[in-house]
Amino acid sequence: MAIEMRGVSRVYRMGDEEVRALEDLSIEVKTGEFLAILGPSGSGKTTMLHLIGGLDRPTAGELTAGGVALQTADSDTLAAYRRTRVGVVFQSFHLIGSLTALENVELALSLNGLRHAERRTRAEELLRQVGLGDRMHHRPTQLSGGQQQRVAIARALANDPEILLCDEPTGNLDSHSGEQVMALLHELHREGRTLVLITHNPALVQEADRVLHLLDGRAQAVVGTEPAERPAPSASRRGTLRFADMLSYAWRSIRRVKARAILTGLGVAIGVGAIVLMVSFGQGLQDSVLGQLNGVGSVTQIMVTGAKGQGGSTFGVSLGAPSAVKPMNDTTLKTFSRLPDAQGAYYSATILATAKLRGHGATLIAENLPPQHFRLPSFAQQLRVGRIPGDTGQAIVLGDASASYLLAKSAKPTTANLRRLLGKTISVKFTSDLGSNGLNGSAFPTPVTQSLKIVGIVKGNASYIPYRTLQTVLKEGKGAAAQGRRGFLYDEVIVQARVQADVKPLAARISRMGYGTQTFQSIIDSLHQVFLIVQSILGVIGGIALVVAGLGIANVMIVAVLERTREIGVLKAIGARRRDVRRMFLAESLIIGVVGGVIGLLGGYLAGQAINAIVNLSIRGGGGQPVTLFALTPLIALGAMAFAVAVALVSGIYPANRAAGLNPVDALRHE
Ligand SMILES: Nc1ncnc2c1ncn2[C@@H]1O[C@H](COP(=O)(O)OP(=O)(O)OP(=O)(O)O)[C@@H](O)[C@H]1O
Ligand SMILES: [Mg+2]
Structure with a gap:
């Protein structure tokens, strides 16, 4: 039958x-x-x-x-x-x-x-x-x-x-x-x-x-x-229905409403472009800041402060007053250097000074050179002329920013002119201790004056004085105030770990002993967190543009379902399954999302590169270091694309389900 x-x-x-x-x-x-x-x-x-x-x-x-x-x-x-x-x-x-x-x-x-x-x-x-x-x-x-x-x-x-x-x-x-x-x-x-x-x-x-x-x-x-x-x-x-045929049907349907699809895709492109541009800007910022930090510090150093509670501060700035001061004297230095995993320990100080040479004056920010066997190879690269002295002696390495003030009025700080300063003896008057982070410093009760020979000039603001020489200045300058029961008290000490992996346990150990610690890694970690937040905020701003574009897709697809209700009826009447219809419509919104996304990605990348090039053109004109403001990583590109695809999918689901759920007879009757 x-x-x-x-x-x-x-x-x-x-x-x-x-x-x-x-x-x-x-x-x-x-x-x-x-x-x-x-x-x-x-x-x-x-x-x-x-x-x-x-x-x-x-x-x-x-x-x-x-x-x-x-x-x-x-x-x-x-x-x-x-x-x-x-x-x-x-x-x-x-x-x-x-x-x-x-x-x-x-x-x-x-x-x-x-x-x-x-x-x-x-x-x-x-x-x-x-x-x-x-x-x-x-x-x-x-x-x-x-x-x-x-x-x-x-x-x-x-x-x-x-x-x-x-x-x-x-x-x-x-x-x-x-x-x-x-x-x-x-x-x-x-x-x-x-x-x-x-x-x-x-x-x-x-x-x-x-x-x-x-x-x-x-x-x-x-x-x-x-x-x-x-x-x-x-x-x-x-x-x-084959997947390829489903796609080609979706593609044909999009081409029938070209202008509409292009405008909607443009919305997605702008959204993805905004995300890419914003987040890669955050990335560029992070790269350049962390890159500079990596140039200055050693990953095996632990900065120890006597005041506990400073260790957890961000950017080296302590927010609140130090809770308790645990004194650090020469015995403490020895204790630190004998800790397992520790290679050694040395004090660190920054002292404000003025220098005089034949009527020219300059302000100096004088730091102690680390003891010779702790010096980073990168430090020597900062040297412009001369040499770096040992741990003792009446010598000074000037920062070129200060050195330029000691030159004759009209002389530029060229290498040749700086070389003329080498061998000259200057009178340096040390006036105050700047403290471990430049904020909690104190003036010397009586300034200390020393005659120091210029042996080298480095790039930057800081000048350097041999380890032992500055130690003498520090002790003399701070006087009785810094004399504890068992000798002179230091504000900041650097403990050098043997290898990077030892830094964390060693820092924890010192912290348990009651001192404040800060590692270079912890600074970088907290900076990473800050930049993650910055990138997220920028990403959300770009993301809003993409979500708005998603509303555009949903709108266009709902209209498409209405316009093509009879066509959907026909498809069903000749045997299309619900999922065939659903996939056809989902594919349409996905195509808009993916094509728009790729264009946005390309646009965002090119715009970032263009701005980088323009900025660097003017920086190079001024003789500065080139910078990368926008850094597009594969992860950012992938993330933005994934987000675009997700938005397109979510926007397409409701219209696609609506199309799939239509009753064939009703759909065929639709006007
Ligand atoms: N979707 C609907 N809603 C309400 N009534 C309907 C619907 N579809 C059909 N009808 C009614 O059902 C009855 C039968 O309709 P049908 O279309 O089967 O008639 P028919 O015999 O095919 O007529 P014709 O020769 O004009 O095509 C009609 O009275 C019509 O008004
Ligand atoms: Mg009939």
């Missing part, structure tokens, strides 16, 4: 009103039978056809067709039934207007997973069969009503269905085309297909095995004799 209907009803509810389109209809149609349906307008003929076609469900009764219980089948089973078992030729054709005749037929085949070459051959063959061999590349609007009717028949036959349903197949045709279609239907019936036709064409009614007369939704009479059951033609293949 091809079709079995038992007590089938279809009631439409419109508010309180009920329209009984079909009532208690029971009929069996044999495989290979030709059934004609006759009845006045509004008698329920199309309703019955939709039910048999699996496009609509009965509100009561049982309906089995092609071996599928249609009233209970799930949506995928129904879609598979529509795709492979049944072909429907609609009263008003329902072709997709943007596709050519050939593409309309091919679409039905691609839903069944046929590859391009295969489905083209088959579609061409079908169109030739319905007499449209010379109209394949015409769009529906370029075809006559009869020609459209025949395209619809070719599409219905595409997947070789066992059941063919036609709603007034000759209603729109002149007598000649009508005869052609009739001959075609006759041929299909002869092949063994089950045929259900709604028709007023007497010639067609004549050919039918039986005629069902409908009136007001009820079977009034069945005229004719039931034929013998014939074997069903071999079942057609059951594939599903």
Whole structure:
């Protein structure tokens, strides 16, 4: 049996009103039978056809067709039934207007997973069969009503269905085309297909095995004799829409609304561009700050302060007053240097001084040189002229910023001019201790004056004095105030770990002993945190632009679903599954997101590079070091793209689900 209907009803509810389109209809149609349906307008003929076609469900009764219980089948089973078992030729054709005749037929085949070459051959063959061999590349609007009717028949036959349903197949045709279609239907019936036709064409009614007369939704009479059951033609293949075909369909749909898609994509591009530009600016800032820090400090150093509570400060600035001062004297230095993992310990001090040379004066920021065996190789690279002295002796290495004040008025601090200062002895008056971080310093009760020989000049603001020499100055200058019970007290001590891995445990140990510690690593760590926050804030600002773009995508896709509701109905009617429709629409928003994202990424990168180049052009003009303001890392690029894809997906989900959930009959009826 091809079709079995038992007590089938279809009631439409419109508010309180009920329209009984079909009532208690029971009929069996044999495989290979030709059934004609006759009845006045509004008698329920199309309703019955939709039910048999699996496009609509009965509100009561049982309906089995092609071996599928249609009233209970799930949506995928129904879609598979529509795709492979049944072909429907609609009263008003329902072709997709943007596709050519050939593409309309091919679409039905691609839903069944046929590859391009295969489905083209088959579609061409079908169109030739319905007499449209010379109209394949015409769009529906370029075809006559009869020609459209025949395209619809070719599409219905595409997947070789066992059941063919036609709603007034000759209603729109002149007598000649009508005869052609009739001959075609006759041929299909002869092949063994089950045929259900709604028709007023007497010639067609004549050919039918039986005629069902409908009136007001009820079977009034069945005229004719039931034929013998014939074997069903071999079942057609059951594939599903290929991923590539789904993508290409989505791409075609986007191209139909080019301007809209470009504008929406532009929104995404601006959003992604903003993120890329902002975050890579944060990255550039971080790179240059941390890069400079890496140049000055040693990763194996631990700065120890007597005042506990300073260790956790950020940027070396203690916020609150130091809670307690634990004194550090020469014995403490020895204790530190004997700790396991410690290589040694030495004091560190910064003293403000003034220098005089033949009537020229300069202010100096004098630091002690570290003891010789702790000196960083990088320090020697700062040397402009001369040499760096040992741990003792009346010597000084001037910072070139201070040295320039000691030159004759008109002399520039060129290497040649600086070299003239070497060997000169200057009178240096040390006036105050600047303290461990330059904030909690104190003036010397009595300034200390020393005669020091200039042996070298380095880049920068700081000047350097041999370790032991400055120690003497420090002790003399601070006087009784810095004398503890067991000797002179230091503000800051540097403990040198053997290897970088020892820094953390060693610092923790010293901290437990009651001292404040700060490691270079901890400064970098806290800076990293600060920059992470900066980057996040900048990223969120850029992200807002992208989220707004996402609203644009959602908007465009919702409009697309509305505009293409009938097309969605057609897709479903010829067998597209919910997930096919959902993926098609999701793919559209993803394409907009990805293409926009890539353009934004490129734009953001190029804009950053351009600004870098312009800034460096002016910096180089002024003789400064080149900087990288915008640093785009792969992680930033990947993150921005991932965000764009996520936004596009989220924006597309609602419209895509809406499209997927449409009822085919309602969608087809949509204006
Ligand atoms: N979606 C709907 N909502 C409410 N009523 C409907 C709906 N679809 C159909 N009907 C009603 O169901 C009845 C049967 O409609 P149907 O389209 O099946 O008629 P038909 O026999 O195909 O008529 P025609 O020959 O004019 O095509 C009509 O009274 C119609 O108003
Ligand atoms: Mg009708």
